[in-house]
Amino acid sequence: MVTKLLPEIDKVYFIDSYTLIHILEGSGNIQVDFENYFDWENKAIYLEKGQYIKFLSEDFVVRKIEFPDETMFRNKDVRVLFKHLISLGYIDFAECSDCKSFLDKSIFSEDTQEIIDISSKQWYWQNPFQASRSEYQIIFDVKEVIDEQFPNNLSNTDLVKLINENGVDAQALVHKKIGLSINKLLSKKRLVESKRKIAFSDKNIQEISFEMGYKDAAYFNRIFKNTTGSTPSEFRMNFDFKERDTFVQDIIGLIKAYHAEQRSLEFYADKMNLAVKTLSKKTRDKLNTSLGQLIRSELISSSKIRLAEDTPIHEIAYQLGFEEANHFSNFFKHYTGKTPTAFQSEKYNS
Incomplete structure (x- = not known):
């Protein structure tokens, strides 16, 4: 677009x-x-x-x-x-x-x-870095490894092992061409992602520090302040962010996308960058229902669509993440008052 x-x-x-x-x-x-x-x-x-x-x-x-x-x-x-x-x-x-x-x-x-x-x-x-095309491929391979591995608390040695799988001394190449060590690139990535979590989520600082690969929240606070000049809490307070009120749109979109695979509140809280309690409260305040009820309603809606299309019940159960067809049937009857078979029969008799 x-x-x-x-x-x-x-x-x-x-x-x-x-x-x-x-x-x-x-x-x-x-x-x-x-x-x-x-x-x-x-x-x-x-x-x-x-x-x-x-x-x-x-x-x-x-x-x-x-x-x-x-x-x-x-x-x-x-x-x-x-x-x-x-x-x-x-x-x-x-x-x-x-x-x-x-x-x-x-x-x-x-x-x-x-x-x-x-x-x-x-x-x-x-x-921009006066490198050959093949050298750039190695440099960006390094970048991708760092982007994927930065929260995993890997040592510099561990990272180098992952990066140098092709036998090239990628660490030396990166330092020569862009002027930073792999460890510095890793620290830079962690800092940016830490700022993002602090500025755009309401997760507490300790939780963010663990997500960013720091074992000690106090150490994270110290590193953050030494680098930015402010504590994580001060950074959050001072960052000028006018929040978009797209909460309802975002949570409904997530449920539609993931309801067949994910039922846990923790999953949706993580996707929304919110604590579970905060997500539950915001859902209740804005939609006058619980997050669990929204997920169940979407499951029922998806079930009815598939039943109306004559999809076999055991296939629907599998598609919607139920371990057994009878588990799905019990769920459907509990929330609709009808068995899946009865629902399909009504379609033919209507």
């Missing part, structure tokens, strides 16, 4: 899918993942799901292109656009005649694959 955006100053825009932000007008400051950047006119920024962007000046006009088809990003040549290393990567459209030509002629084209291909070629041409 392609849209033109006149962003509100200081508003947090969450990235829900792979997204290209093309700065059409404006050259002031932007903030991405708690870092401020300058001079962005006629540049394109690729962001991945989970990041956010704030515009810190009033004169921005932005073209926003969202890519709902995530399969194109499995190409390792494309990840250089989204997997930012030590700073926010970008495509300079002033130097990319193909990019400018494509976007000028297409204005708001829905043909998004072409701009991805053009941009990745331009990124390699810009060559």
Whole structure:
């Protein structure tokens, strides 16, 4: 989806899918993942799901292109656009005649694959770290390992073993090309994710410290303050975040997506970045029902749809996560007053 955006100053825009932000007008400051950047006119920024962007000046006009088809990003040549290393990567459209030509002629084209291909070629041409294409693949392999493993409290030795599986001294290559050790990259990733949890969730600091791979909350507090100048609690209090009230939309969407696989409140609380008690209270306050009842209602709704389609009862039970068909039948009868077989019979007799 392609849209033109006149962003509100200081508003947090969450990235829900792979997204290209093309700065059409404006050259002031932007903030991405708690870092401020300058001079962005006629540049394109690729962001991945989970990041956010704030515009810190009033004169921005932005073209926003969202890519709902995530399969194109499995190409390792494309990840250089989204997997930012030590700073926010970008495509300079002033130097990319193909990019400018494509976007000028297409204005708001829905043909998004072409701009991805053009941009990745331009990124390699810009060559920000003066590396070969094969060296970049190793560097971004390292980045992906860190992104996946940062909460697991692995030692630097453990990380190096994972990273150097192909026999290349990736640690030396990363340090030479981007100027940071693997351990520094790991610490940087942990810090960003810690800030994200602190700013955008109501989880307590101890819980966040454990999730980020720290065994000791006091040590986490000390490291965080030494790095940022404020304690986690102070950071949470001072971060300017105007919360979007999309709670109902978000929780209903999660239940529709996961009700067949997940019944635990802890799962949904984690997805919503809330404590279980907080999620339960917000659900009750906003929807006048319990989270458990919402999940059960969705299960019943899904059951009725499948029964109406003449899906065999044992298949429905399997599809909706019941271990046995009789468990499903008992559940359905308990909440509807009818057995699945009786429900299907009524359909034929109606």
